[in-house]
Amino acid sequence: MHEVLGHASGKVPETLAGEPVDHLRETYNTLEEARAELLALFHGQDPLLLEIGALSDAAAAEESLRAYPRFALMQLRRIKQGDRIEDDHMRAAWMITQWLMRAKGVVAFVNEDGNTYARVTDLDGMRAGIAELTREIQRIKATGDYDAAKMLVDEYAIHFDPTLRDEVVARAARAGVPDFYAAVMPRMVPVVGADGVLVDVALGEPESFLDQMLRFDRAEQEWP
Ligand SMILES: [Zn+2]
Structure with a gap:
């Protein structure tokens, strides 16, 4: 859904001079990864998926939302040093989560007994937030709005608290979670x-x- 409904969509009007990347420059890849993630999350909630048997249960769609901020938090285990995210996919997940948390208040990192947990505090708010951010990023792409793109990326995509990262790295090591993993796909x-x-x-x-x-x-x- 990320690749097909996400990356393969997002046409821009012919009135835009040149390509979106000419306008959005160094922010383009992060925004494009975020747009693909958001469209996958958005369409993942469509009841049609249950009808056609692509999802077995509505709870699976809900879990895809609840899992997302957890995924964003856990990816910090890969960045052992510094306080910046460089990879565009990781920036996209961090940006979506941080925006839902700080601009919308529908996601929270909650600390209990020294452990931080990623929580969705408002599922409907998260669905609405995903739709809103999708619209905004598509608008940025369609109009080549560099200032808005730079604000989103600088504010939400790059920086994290190194203390939180240290906690995630230590917990992942204790639990034996590898930094990266890959799967053999069914043929x-x-x-x-x-x-x-x-x-x-x-x-x-x-x-x-x-x-x-x-x-x-x-x-x-x-x-x-
Ligand atoms: Zn992608």
Whole structure:
């Protein structure tokens, strides 16, 4: 949903001179990652997902919201030094969470007995906030509003409290949470009936992580 509904959407009007990146410059990648995340979070709440069986339960949609600030907090374990986030994906998650927290008051980092927990304090407020920030970032992209882009990124995307990071690093180490992890994706094989119509999708032979990465790389090279 991040890649397809997010990155593949977001057309800008023909009246915009040049490309959005020409206007938004160093803020562009952070905002584009945030826009993709927000659209995934937004469409993840659509009841159509339950209807078509893409989600098994409405609780899964709700959990995608509750998990998001937790994910943003936990990513601090990867930044062992300093007080700045450099990666655009990480900046995007931090910006969304910090904006929902400080501009909207619908998310909070709550400290209990020395441990910080990320909490969604207002689910409907979070849904409304996601819609509002999506609109604002799309407006910034469509109009090339650099000043608004820079304000969002400087204020919400980059800086964090190193004391909080130290806590997250220590807790992640105690719990054995690695800085990064990767998964072998299931290989999906289309099953086509005698009439040439797709009838099912089967899971193919399992492959190793190395084989899968090499196959993805070959596929990319073969891309038309
Ligand atoms: Zn992305």
